[in-house]
Amino acid sequence: xxxKKAIYIVVAIIILVILIVAAIYYMQNKTxxxxxxxxxxxxxxxxxxxxxxxxxxxxxxxxxxxxxxxYVKHGQEKEQSPNNVSxxxxxxxxxxxxxxxxxxxxxxxxxMQIGNAEDVTLNASGSNTDxxxxxxxxxxxxxxxxxxxYYIVGDYKYVLVQETVFNQDEKEETDNLAREIVNTFxxxx
Numbered sequence: 001x002x003x004k005k006a007i008y009i010v011v012a013i014i015i016l017v018i019l020i021v022a023a024i025y026y027m028q029n030k031t032x033x034x035x036x037x038x039x040x041x042x043x044x045x046x047x048x049x050x051x052x053x054x055x056x057x058x059x060x061x062x063x064x065x066x067x068x069x070x071y072v073k074h075g076q077e078k079e080q081s082p083n084n085v086s087x088x089x090x091x092x093x094x095x096x097x098x099x100x101x102x103x104x105x106x107x108x109x110x111x112m113q114i115g116n117a118e119d120v121t122l123n124a125s126g127s128n129t130d131x132x133x134x135x136x137x138x139x140x141x142x143x144x145x146x147x148x149x150y151y152i153v154g155d156y157k158y159v160l161v162q163e164t165v166f167n168q169d170e171k172e173e174t175d176n177l178a179r180e181i182v183n184t185f186x187x188x189x
Contacts, residue, residue: 043184044069048089048159052184054177060084071177073170081166083174087181089159096134096155103136106151110138119143130183146171150182159185 042053046069056074063070068088076082094102107124114120123139134153139146146168150161163178165171 045188046087046089047188048157049185049187051087051181051186054180057085057177071181073173083163083165083167083170085164085174085178085181086162087159089157091157094156096153099134099136099153102151102153102158106136106138106149110140110149114140117142129185131186133185133187135182148175148178150178152182152185154187161185 042055042057043050044053053071057071058074058077060070060072060077062077063084063086068086070084070086072079072082072084092102092105094105103124103126107122110122114122119142121139121141123141125137127135127137129135129152136151136153138149138151140149144166146165148163148165150163152159152161161178161181163174165174
């Protein structure tokens with residue numbers, strides 16, 4: 001009889017944990033759902049901030065998650081490796097006044113990932129967005145793929161806008177989308 005009670009208690013705890021995890025997952029995805037506040041201008045609001053998407057670009061639902069959103073040219077949603085721009089937010093251990101330490105940490109991480117690859121280059125620069133936020137840009141050029149990471153720096157937080165270019169013929173359009181997201185981004189108050 002005691003063994004049955006113990007089994008029931010264990011099963012009840014497992015079910016409770018599953019329900020709690022499911023509720024947390026649902027709430028995270030619900031708060032990160034894409035809401036368009038201005039259809040004409042394609043301004044999107046997320047739980048971390050808002051930004052604008054250019055005409056002819058759409059969210060790739062197949063690649064997006066509840067916290068990372070991918071955008072591709074309309075009609076390329078099903079392609080295996082289309083040029084794309086993604087956006088996601090994260091936290092870090094640096095106050096905004098320590099943004100140079102944040103930059104150095106990212107630069108070190110990227111350098112370690114690249115390692116001694118002779119055919120990969122890494123360039124870094126700093127500036128500000130059109131809304132006055134601190135911006136660090138890292139360009140990684142690998143044969144066949146160019147990745148540009150734009151880090152918008154906040155207080156103990158950041159937004160990463162990552163542009164991945166597979167097709168150089170459409171690079172300018174992809175650059176324009178990434179810059180539009182970066183320069184229209186506003187932190188959620």
